[in-house]
Amino acid sequence: MPTLRLRVTGSEDDARAIINLLQSLDGIEHVEEVADLMPHMDDADSSSAGLSDLNSGGDVHEVEIEAPNESTARKVRETVEALAFDLDVLAEFDEDED
Template identity: 35%
Template structure:
């Protein structure tokens, strides 16, 4: 069963909108928020906790779908939903997912 992971950078409301939109797609098997323990870590500590960085956070979502056609629909809906709210979205490839 194909698994899709995506990261949303924005506020919690944007992430919740994407989660709800993906949940509403027919035949999606599972939608789950994944804790990302590295999301608050920055290599460049000189800019850590500046006001520009404080409003956005990174959230990770994992979705299981029955086939690639539904997976493509999930990607389209997630990207459209995040884009309308001007949030960044990143799809994590299968070789980047720890099993």
């Protein structure tokens, strides 16, 4: 069973729209926003240290999706890509091989 991990950079409403769409797809077993364990803080030695977060582009939302097979996982990727384009948000997939 493919497990896809999706990182959405956008507003809470954008992430909720993507999650709602995924939950409506036939065959999707599980969709859940998971806690992001990586702190998103600047390193003191970073070239971006001290810069304003006003231009950051939005919050980061981690979403986990379980699909029954690779065909459905491909449908998830295509659907998310289309909606992310329409919403003008960034969506990145990081897949685990199960």
